[in-house]
Amino acid sequence: MVKVLSKKKSNILLYSYISFVALLAILVMHYLITNFTIRDYTLLLLFSILSAVSETFLIPLPKVGAVSVSFAITFSAILLTDPLTAAIITSLGILFRCPYVDGKGRVNVLNTPFYKTVFNISQYIINAGIAGVIYVNFHKIFRFGFEFYNPIAGTIALMTYLLFNSFFMAALMSIILEEKLTAAWRNYLLGFINIILVSLLGIVLAFSYDSYDIGGILLFFIPLLLARYTFKLYLDMRKNYFETMNVLVRAIEANDPYTSGHSLRVSIYSEAIAKQLGLPQNKIDMIKSAALLHDIGKIGVDKNILNKNGKLEKEEFDSIKAHPEIGATIISDMSYLSNLSDIIKHHHERNDGKGYPDGLSHNNIPLETSILIIADSFDAMTTDRPYRHALSLGDALNEVKVNAGTQFNPDIVDDAIIALRKAFNNLSE
Template structure:
């Protein structure tokens, strides 16, 4: 995939910044001895080659942060920055379906980005360690805790900047998503780095090898977590495909509803967790239709009252299905109430006004808008302007009035 101008400019900026900061470190700092460089670079290359691919954003994570933190404490800025850069430059992780990926078969811009990011982050936090009183070759608790957190912030900021430039997503949303996804594991891995540094200071190279085992165990535990997350995402997609197989007219509907709902939730400044719940609920909001007769779902004319009452059961059926799945329980009420009306005349429980969860009210608008602007067996799609007029006309009765106003505003930009 070719890079856009923003992504090219961003990577060029990182490369120039990395070059300048590395030159500064070479001029002002030294490496204790060549054996330390070989040893810590070897560790960095090894752990970076044990990369764990992430399922959604085309990046990966490793336990290399532990080696970065340890090498800063024991050897200072030049040792840490050089070994970190070599770790990214010479790594060869095995990626499912692609085999071993290394500098010779990786697109040049990815290598430049990876090495530049590594140099910038490691150089900046190692310099910070020294500037705030950290002693090279000795453990200084306050400077170490500072750089531990600072490294996480810098890493997520640089990655989020690249994803924003390449995908057009909002920076703060991408950044929060990255921080949420890695903060706990990064702190745990960084803490392991502190232990490795203490082992080296107290007992030398052999002790580091001894503690390398627990680091690999931490990597294995995180790998299991990612695999579980992959299974979680695959389950959601499989459930969505089940609905689409039952009702061919909803093909692509869930993905469009997800897009509209997430944009509205973000514009309405909902918390990160609420946005994530809306994202999942949007994909699964019609899962209850698997319990509805096909002849009703695919009917080419308007439904009778009896048939409509049958359709009205799908939010409750969906909520019941989801409530049995532990990792989906948080979205049960969103799915159950996405057909409630602001005036209390909706279903299944006739909630009104603020009784309706705000996430469900958002999903209602996104779902209704996509339904209106899509062809149905019994009518042609409305234009965007016609759909907006319908939303305005029903604001305060069917739809949450403030949400309608916000939705139309973001859709017009």
């Protein structure tokens, strides 16, 4: 009964929100019709067609829905036409699009829930309309740049569009997923760079029109779709990359029951530490991937040794100690994962040089490896093992602190403790 009431309450909130956005779109459209007139019906028709084509070939993205190069068309319309025309173009692009969605085939306005269509069209009218008004007014204030493109006004209009668009989508997902608005909005803000890059294509499109009229738009639209195709190839490659890692992780877990969940938790802890240290995203992604695969070498270790409950003999322990090198060898044979091999090989080194396989010490252990060493050890301490119970969070963090300089890199221990505490509590909720 509670779940039913919760779902009903969520639906009421969702439809109320969509109704609010639709009402706001009507008010914006009334303002645009009252204050602006369509100056060029040819551009209206052409841009509407190109927008619908671009929206048809959108690219699905995890967490943030999808992205398409249609924003280049919208931004170019904001620069070349008027706010009313720009709002109509972007809404018609949504209305007549026909993208392919996995599991659903081609979707269009006829087989899409009415409330989704209303929300999408409404928010795009608001985004493009208000951004267009911002551009027109700041273009009058700052007389700078070309007749059809004012960099200052364009930048302000772009930021306005992005903020409105990300907020409307984040609020929607916050209601649907029942998560905090700030967390949902953060996911959409991360996509700003990609959209800004697409807006640059819109500027180039405006230049093409200024130089070659309509022919310039049609000529440029082909490389615009090629840009979309290139981006799609990149996402497919990235998808295959993570699917390969998931297969490898499942192979590890099948060989060692303890490893089930361990690799994922170590990846989460490693990411948290890397973010706390302020590392760039490419480094964070590399550390996460290495953490997922750090125990892949256990595939080459006898199951009976891995699953033994009693004390290990020296030969058995030596066999287990070989798994970092086995893992590094496996990974090094995969060209797109080979950059992870050194991190995996040395995840059992120690800061004092007493680790294995190479006995590396502080100055010779890369930062990425030092992060993985702490994350791996912390998860081992906070997990039940056949020979002992898991340590409490406080005791495990104290062990990390006590072993700074011997087992762990002392330069990152304080930040690691902050990150591990937050990540552990989040996993425990």
